Amino acid sequence: MQTSAAPYAGGSRGGTGLLEGLVRVAHRRLGPWYFHGLVVATGLLVVTVTVPLQNLTQVPLWTGSFEGWQYIGVFMAIAAASGPFVLGLVVVPRHRALLAHLRGQEVDPAAVWRECVTRLPATAALTSLAWGVVVVGGGVAFVGQREDFGVLTYPGAYAAHALILVGVAAFYLMVWELALLPITREVARALPAGFREQSLVTGRRRLILLNTSITFTVGCETAGLSVGFAGEHRSLMVVLVLVGLMTTYVGVLLALVSSSVTRRVDELADALNSAARGGAPMRMLPTSGDEFDSVGGAFNTMVGLLEDHAEELRGSRSRLVSVADATRRHIERDLHDGAQQHLALLSMQLGQLESTCAQHGSVAARVHEIRAELSAVVAEMRVLAHGIYPASLEAEGLPSALRAAARESDVVVRLDIAVESRWSHPVETAVYFGCWEVLQRARHAATGDATLEIALGEHDGTGTVELCVRPALPAEHEAELALFLQDRLGAVGGTLVTRPRGTDVVYVGRVPVR
Template sequence: MNAATDERMPWLDTLFARSYARHRQRYVELWLLVSAFGILLLAWPSQFWTEHPLWGPGGGDAPAFLVSMASATAIVVLFVVPWTLRVAFRPIVLFLRGEPVDPTDVWFAAVRRLPVAGVTFTAAFCVFGNIPTLVAVGRPRGFDGLDYLGGWLVACLITAAAGAFFVLAWEIAFRPLLREVQPLLPPDFDGGTSWLTLTRRSALASASAMAYTGAAVGSLVAGSEDREHVLVITVLATIGASVTFGGAITVLVSHSIFMRLSELKAALVRIGERDYRVRVAVRAGDELDEAAASLNRMAERLEHEEAELRASRARLASVADAERRRMERDLRLRVLARLRQVRQDVTEVASELPDVPALHRLCERVRVTTADAMLEIHRLARGVYPAELTSGGLEAALEAAGQRAAVPVSVRSDGVGRLDPVHESSVYFTCNEAVQNAAKHAGPDACVTIDLARDNGRLTFVVSDNGQGFEAADVGLGLENMRDRVRAVGGDLMVGSAPGSGTTVRGWVPA
């Protein structure tokens, strides 16, 4: 991942992408470790002490806390880590270690099994974490059945909220993996529709934030009869829970949604710029995935149509090029040969004529007219398809054309070599037309420079003059024809000009 990629990605995605690049083979284990520490050092202790006021006065808090932490540690060590590595995310683990695995299995593990894993872990903590904690807390306090049930429900609300937070965090953490897997999926891959749609995800996030806030507030004010105290604690706890947990979970959900909307927008911009190779990752089987799949199908169809159009244009350009060659050959080999024969015949006739000045003057006029016609046909043949382009290549042909041009022309090149004849002729006639335009419109003191370069599979050409220029909106039919000629062989062309600043024609063709 390079710096340019970092700049295009939000900071949260950049953080996960760098972590993925650095620890790719152990990425799942790394995030299991991070999640385990988050649960054992932050989430579970916070839940215990958030519920503490709800339980009321009583002893045995320290042993109860130890029991709670031991239960949570046992769940993480004995269930969460083994089940995740060996069952839920096993295809991901195998893929990251370089072992053979079906990419669709990796996709389903990262997308579909993630909510299942979240629900499973939450259920495990609700049953095997909250129940032992409540037993350890309730026994010294003399809880009855309703006390246990109420405490367990409150604990489950907080646990479920924390579980939703970890699911959303893991969803973002798996994005670098999905970016790598996406190109490996079959072209006809259909992930189906996930239960965790955008609507349900947003509802889950909102419900989790409200549940956590309500449980925290209810727990902190439980048993207090001072109305002012209750009011102050309620306001402070609501603000604190909303800013911390509620804010964090809202950021994750909004980031997840708006990041994908940004990807769709960026893809549409690239399609608008005629880059039809763009594809949007299909990630979660929700509504945005349906939009992404539709956009991908549209891009594939446009790419196919663009390829067909370019192939058709290339065939037409090839036919036109062959026709130019045939016309040039016919002019040189047939028409010129006949004119030479006419001149030779006139010379022979003149040698046999009697000494009649009028007849000799007539034969001389025929010889001169024939010679002029031969020069004109030479010029026409060179315009149809210059011999220098066939024998010497693009640089030689442009230098020869520059010597014949009505304005001073300088050709600069780093040694582009020979190209496909169709591409050579396209560049030659485009540059030649740009020089002719400069001769007509740039002014009497204008000079023209032609720059040729070859790099990264492209031959680029720039025809620039120091003439009077024109308004960019005044691009005429001739410039459009130049652009069409270059696009016909798979390239592109741009024209830049401004009054008093000259004109620059810049283009490229495949090399």
């Protein structure tokens, strides 16, 4: 049940946090030029760095030493000639939705997500294949003709370069994934609920591909460097291999693990912890089309079901409370309009009888006693009717009803009301009967003089009520009272917390009043 207004788990955690932050700033400031710059930068790295240095390690396998390093110029020339064509043909047309998004145009977020996540592996594979066929194919053929390669030398050379190209493809796959990750996370927030798509390169396949490419690529390059730096230059070879190759590939592996595994685990942990604490439910963003997205989608569905059930429960509780309050009003009106009026009329008739029987002392005294007892019953019924549902609550509002309850109670009530306008009727009713319950429990449980402090306030559409009984109620009464208040306020979307104040306990409720 994913919605754009829901909070999302995440934030950048792990080793790629700084990189993601820089990339996010770059793509927001540069817009479509960010993507073009990424394409150009990738091409320049391949032409000037990756292809020459990767192929330089293979020169000793062809010539026995690094004396033929000038052959790298052939590979650079072929790569430079074919690079722009390949990038323009393969990359840009396959990411038109992404370019439209970066230009600020209206575009389907699902299309942008697919281009960033699902088409990226295919783009990297096609680009690497095109460069491999053109650059490596033409370059090895040129070198082989000059060096008189044998029949078996060509397959060996092509196999070594094929392994190296797999490593190059995996390297730039990770670079593009990290570079486009902020855009993916941005459009993922606007994806429709229940969006589920699987990337060709899942997390498991990505790890296998990268580890395999590292193993084979570093192995081929180490073999070439071992030949080129044989003998007295062995230490230089070790330095180049350990510092150069391993740092590069292990760094990419760590970035991949941080981006695709560690960060997603952290996001899932944040979401689960938030759900466990009962906080605002969070959502997992689909950003990779891998196994974590499947887990995140299942988690989002679970959270959506929990929210639906919670909403149904709140609605049910609210309806039950509304029915109970309506019944209270009906009973109060029946008592006021029926029983109380009949008892008042009976009291008047007894008064007339007492006047008539004034000459009969014993009879008049007995009538007077009956009339006094009837007056006490009327007073008790008036208190009972007020506790069932005070007429002033509906007519004049919560402050007036609380003041009336305070006047009629034998418990000392201190009111601090800082509310200028009326709250909604269900909220006023819930708060009143919460205060009334505290008042009654204080009256029955207190061993001596009892005091109840009630403070009402309002801030930014949220009403607050603070209740404190002195002396404190027994522990079992406090637990029952807290549960009652929580249920009463929860029926109107409110919350309750308790906090100590010296030896006393303060019940603090918050309710939406607008």
